[in-house]
Amino acid sequence: MICALASSVCFGAASVLQAMAARAAEPGTGGGVDVALMWRALQQWRYLAGLGADGLGFVLQIVALRTLPIYVVGAALAASLAVTAVIASRVLRVRLSRVEWVAVAVVCLGLAMLAFASGKEGHREGSEVLDWVLLGISFGVLLLGVVAGRLPVRSRALVLGLGAGVGFGVVEVAVRLIEGIDFTDPVWYALLVGGGAAFLLLTSAFQRGSVTTATAGAVLGETIGPAIVGVIWLGDSTRDGLGWLAIAGFAVAVAGSLTLARFGEAPAPEPVPAAEPSTPS
Numbered sequence: 001m002i003c004a005l006a007s008s009v010c011f012g013a014a015s016v017l018q019a020m021a022a023r024a025a026e027p028g029t030g031g032g033v034d035v036a037l038m039w040r041a042l043q044q045w046r047y048l049a050g051l052g053a054d055g056l057g058f059v060l061q062i063v064a065l066r067t068l069p070i071y072v073v074g075a076a077l078a079a080s081l082a083v084t085a086v087i088a089s090r091v092l093r094v095r096l097s098r099v100e101w102v103a104v105a106v107v108c109l110g111l112a113m114l115a116f117a118s119g120k121e122g123h124r125e126g127s128e129v130l131d132w133v134l135l136g137i138s139f140g141v142l143l144l145g146v147v148a149g150r151l152p153v154r155s156r157a158l159v160l161g162l163g164a165g166v167g168f169g170v171v172e173v174a175v176r177l178i179e180g181i182d183f184t185d186p187v188w189y190a191l192l193v194g195g196g197a198a199f200l201l202l203t204s205a206f207q208r209g210s211v212t213t214a215t216a217g218a219v220l221g222e223t224i225g226p227a228i229v230g231v232i233w234l235g236d237s238t239r240d241g242l243g244w245l246a247i248a249g250f251a252v253a254v255a256g257s258l259t260l261a262r263f264g265e266a267p268a269p270e271p272v273p274a275a276e277p278s279t280p281s
Helices: 002-024 035-042 045-065 070-078 080-090 098-117 128-148 153-177 186-208 211-232 243-259
Strands: none
Touching (some): 002 045, 045 153, 080 098, 080 243, 098 243, 128 186, 186 211, 211 243
């Protein structure tokens, strides 16, 4: 659980840095799968620093996924928005409303419920069909990005964010399925394509639409699907008689995270007031 929470801290800090870089970058092609925008973002130190934090968070996520049920890790990753909100309130001096402070507390409560109710990680190996389904979904995320780039602005951010969340969800499940280095295994390609597509879509969503909407879509996409796969196909379980508490904790943590979705983007800095010209005495 410590690794899952530590990874959420890394991802929470990374989201602030990457959103700032995406908004500062010049627009690329205008599509949902925008390689030009990604290239411009990569030329900024904030985005690179965010990638470094993401890398550390991913390593911690792998450790967590190898020891905890997917639904616990997914909820902890969604809680990165609470981390981002707290960072914004302290470092960027953003004022959180009373509702948002309550949401931070709700996320912590949901994670505590999950930690108490969660059972052992499942040890089912899935199936070859699941491997190929993951690969198909990862390419579907890319296709979704192409289609989303042509949607109206209002719906574009939600679709891009949801697609990015699905891509990150593919990564979560793939990490559980990978057994050693075998590049003939389709799961490896699902991990690479799904993760890469997720970054492309989320970067585009940060620049072109409502980041609150995009982040909410991403939270839903990366938590619900993988949790279902973990329970049904991989054998993730809860402690005896505490399934209801795990479901409630998962719902509470995700709901609290959605309330904090606006912190998927760092707030714009306040303009510095121009100095008044001095009058000659």
